Amino acid sequence: MCGRLSQYRSIHDFVAALSIQNALINYAGDQPFGLYDATPSTQLALFHMEGQFLRADMVRWGWRPHWATDRAPLINAWVDRVARNPFFSAIWPHRAIIAIDNWFEWVDEGGPKKQPYLIRRKDRAPILCAAIGQYPNAEHEPDENDGFVLITADSTGGMVDIHDRQPVTLNAELAREWLNPATPKERAEQIMLLQWEPIEAFEWFKVDRPVGNVQNQGAHLITPTG
Incomplete structure (x- = not known):
């Protein structure tokens, strides 16, 4: 997974996709997020449970333990290692869902620059990605060390031959259980x-090369180019 994604809908669209009836503790706001090209270190809306309630907070994409000051924050954790990796031991129990609209990958097609592709669900529903992190809750005020990582899995030889890793995406029932x-x-x-969604749930297409410019946001970034 490359490290670029979109989260442009509102928190209520993502709550509807999760189909959780519990009351929402909303620290993410009500307006559409409008993030068409979110990069690592961006504050993104993250879901977790606080008691019987679903809670949404804006949390930085990327995390490292307090003792790893000599290392850059990681944005992804490999599914086959995360549960037993000492780097993630402090946050492995703190499960979360990051709901996104799509993510991007870059492909070397022989030109001077790599070609960006957008990957989304065929049914256009939000993508519910498994995550773990350090985030605010009733006992923990927002902290500069807060952050989350996406869990990524082998995409069985490469999603559409674009990349060999993909987010661990879950249907709504499994996301609630997670x-x-x-x-x-x-x-x-x-x-x-074992239970993440199959590649067949997704579609992909080329988009304009401005994707990857953090100053460049807008719906034109998710428009197919052919």
Whole structure:
């Protein structure tokens, strides 16, 4: 997974995709986010459970433990290593969902620059991605060390021959189970290892090369070019 994604709908669109009836504790705002080309370190809307309530906070994409000051924050964690990797041990119990509209990959097609592709669900529904992180809750005020990482998996030889990793994406039922604090860690590991959505749920197409410019936001970035 390359490290660029879109989160342009509003929090309420993403809540509807999760189909959680519990009351929402909303620290993410009500307006559409309008992030068509979100980069690592961007504050993104992240879902987690606080008791019986669903909570949404704006949390930085990227995290490192307090002792790893000599390392850059990571944005992704490989699904087959994350549960037992000491780097992530502090946040492995803190499961979350990052709901996105699409993500981007770059492909070397022989030209002077790589060609960006957009990947989204065929049904255009939000993509519910498994994540873990350090984030605000009733016992933890927002902190400069807060952040999250996306969990990524082998895309079975490369999603549309674009990249060999993809986010671990879950249907709404499994996303709710992943978020539920009562779900045992062993079951959470099984979900992320074995039950993510198949490549067939997605479609992809070329988009204009301005994708990747953090100053360049707008719906034109997700328009097919052919």
